[in-house]
Amino acid sequence: PQRHAADLIVFGGTGDLSMRKLIPALYHCDRDGRLADETRIIAMSRGGLTDADFRGKVDSEVRPALHGDDDEGWQRFLRRLHHVSLDVGSSDRGGWSALTHLLAGYEDRDRVFYLASPPMTFGPFCREAHEAGLVTPRSRVVLEKPLGRDLVSAQAINDEVGEIFDERQIFRIDHYLGKETVQNLLVLRFANAFLEPVWNSLWIDHVQITVAETVGTPGRRGYYDHAGALRDMVQNHLLQLLCLVAMEPPSRNDRESIRDEKVKVLQSLRPIVGSEVDRFAVRGQYTAGEGVPGYLDEPASTPTTDISHRVETYAAIRAEVKNWRWAGVPFYLRTGKRLPDRRSEIVIQFKDVPHAIFPGAAPNRLVLRLQPSEGIHLLLMAKEPGAGEVTLRPVPLSLSFAETFQSRVPDAYERLLMDVLAGNPTLFMRRDEVEAAWRWIDPIIENWEGSESLPEPYPAGTAGPAGAHELLARSGRTWHEEE
Numbered sequence: 001p002q003r004h005a006a007d008l009i010v011f012g013g014t015g016d017l018s019m020r021k022l023i024p025a026l027y028h029c030d031r032d033g034r035l036a037d038e039t040r041i042i043a044m045s046r047g048g049l050t051d052a053d054f055r056g057k058v059d060s061e062v063r064p065a066l067h068g069d070d071d072e073g074w075q076r077f078l079r080r081l082h083h084v085s086l087d088v089g090s091s092d093r094g095g096w097s098a099l100t101h102l103l104a105g106y107e108d109r110d111r112v113f114y115l116a117s118p119p120m121t122f123g124p125f126c127r128e129a130h131e132a133g134l135v136t137p138r139s140r141v142v143l144e145k146p147l148g149r150d151l152v153s154a155q156a157i158n159d160e161v162g163e164i165f166d167e168r169q170i171f172r173i174d175h176y177l178g179k180e181t182v183q184n185l186l187v188l189r190f191a192n193a194f195l196e197p198v199w200n201s202l203w204i205d206h207v208q209i210t211v212a213e214t215v216g217t218p219g220r221r222g223y224y225d226h227a228g229a230l231r232d233m234v235q236n237h238l239l240q241l242l243c244l245v246a247m248e249p250p251s252r253n254d255r256e257s258i259r260d261e262k263v264k265v266l267q268s269l270r271p272i273v274g275s276e277v278d279r280f281a282v283r284g285q286y287t288a289g290e291g292v293p294g295y296l297d298e299p300a301s302t303p304t305t306d307i308s309h310r311v312e313t314y315a316a317i318r319a320e321v322k323n324w325r326w327a328g329v330p331f332y333l334r335t336g337k338r339l340p341d342r343r344s345e346i347v348i349q350f351k352d353v354p355h356a357i358f359p360g361a362a363p364n365r366l367v368l369r370l371q372p373s374e375g376i377h378l379l380l381m382a383k384e385p386g387a388g389e390v391t392l393r394p395v396p397l398s399l400s401f402a403e404t405f406q407s408r409v410p411d412a413y414e415r416l417l418m419d420v421l422a423g424n425p426t427l428f429m430r431r432d433e434v435e436a437a438w439r440w441i442d443p444i445i446e447n448w449e450g451s452e453s454l455p456e457p458y459p460a461g462t463a464g465p466a467g468a469h470e471l472l473a474r475s476g477r478t479w480h481e482e483e
């Protein structure tokens with residue numbers, strides 16, 4: 001349990017992320033007794049709301065989406081909430097005065113500034129908080145992704161934030177690292193002995209990392225036009241998953257050991273540049289299908305522009321980690337919106353048996369299912385019962401987390417918010433990690449943005465552009481699909 005009282009200040013506090021993820025996560029932490037009694041949650045936005053307005057908004061918008069709340073606990077949670085109106089970058093200092101007033105006398109508490117706002121506000125927010133005298137030695141700042149839009153902008157933001165906060169006070173969030181199954185990957189690899197000897201290019205043929213979503217981008221075009229799947233998903237979530245699969249065993253489970261190993265993986269990624277981009281990276285954009293509009297016709301608060309036509313809602317990449325363990329093993333990454341199923345998984349495909357005495361043997365696959373139906377499945381070859389000829393069939397050895405542990409799977413944000421309050425940055429990205437990830441992504445984005453061709457269209461509800469299939473088919477491989 002969290003023992004110290006804290007003030008958690010959420011900038012962008014009435015936005016989508018805050019209302020959909022942060023507030024529910026904080027409620028669940030509170031219900032589990034993990035927030036100190038005096039802990040306060042202070043939302044900041046331009047909204048001009050009073051505390052009562054904000055509590056009413058949370059009551060009507062958040063509560064219905066919660067599974068099982070108790071009235072007394074909910075009312076206690078609502079009393080923790082406050083709202084301060086603030087417009088960063090404006091000459092009106094009223095918001096900062098109001099916040100100063102609210103925080104006066106609480107300088108010895110943990111103070112967390114959670115920036116759930118666009119990256120260009122990170123620097124100005126930190127500077128203004130500092131000018132208002134609100135950055136105490138016990139303060140931390142949480143930066144939501146994407147951190148910038150390329151290496152140069154990420155460095156500029158890191159510099160600006162770094163002028164006010166020490167690196168140890170900066171928590172760059174990637175919520176995939178807080179997912180239960182993602183942490184289980186580390187336990188699977190480093191708390192079991194049998195996998196490590198085969199976890200290398202001698203035994204593994206290739207790795208697939210898939211984050212498939214059924215959602216589109218309704219209402220998000222203003223953001224998504226300037227992001228696209230590479231910046232929104234690959235630079236952070238997919239590369240973090242790749243790091244956890246590929247990293248060397250760390251010597252300790254602590255903040256620097258794990259991050260040191262992850263950054264080495266990012267630095268070992270073979271750059272994909274120039275004409276290689278067309279060979280190793282595929283992009284697509286969904287068009288209308290199955291009764292839903294295409295990306296360009298999605299309801300949005302901003303009109304489509306030339307940029308909208310160029311934005312990828314799907315990306316697939318063949319990556320390579322150039323080190324002793326992984327030389328020659330492709331890591332295929334893919335992610336997209338409006339695909340047939342919501343499914344995130346990591347598939348480790350082993351090599352063929354060195355000498356096949358039975359016809360029909362398929363290589364083993366280890367499937368780590370991140371969501372939904374979290375679990376681990378090892379596909380083994382077995383003999384079908386029968387007295388005739390030996391017939392082989394792949395059968396799964398399966399572990400379902402829900403069945404085995406019979407407990408609620410907490411949302412990633414619950415874990416990560418508690419880590420911020422406890423001052424533990426192990427599951428957050430260090431500056432060098434974020435920058436190494438951009439360094440690898442940048443040439444691909446530059447190539448796409450400078451290219452005359454457009455993303456390959458794929459109808460909503462289908463499995464993505466044909467190019468993604470070809471990316472593997474060229475070397476005789478196929479994407480893992482639902483059994």
Ligand code: BG6
Binds near residue numbers: 215232344
């Ligand atoms: C976010 C992206 O970081 O992750 C979204 O901005 C995406 O576009 C989301 O939908 C996916 O997260 P999850 O936890 O639902 O897999």
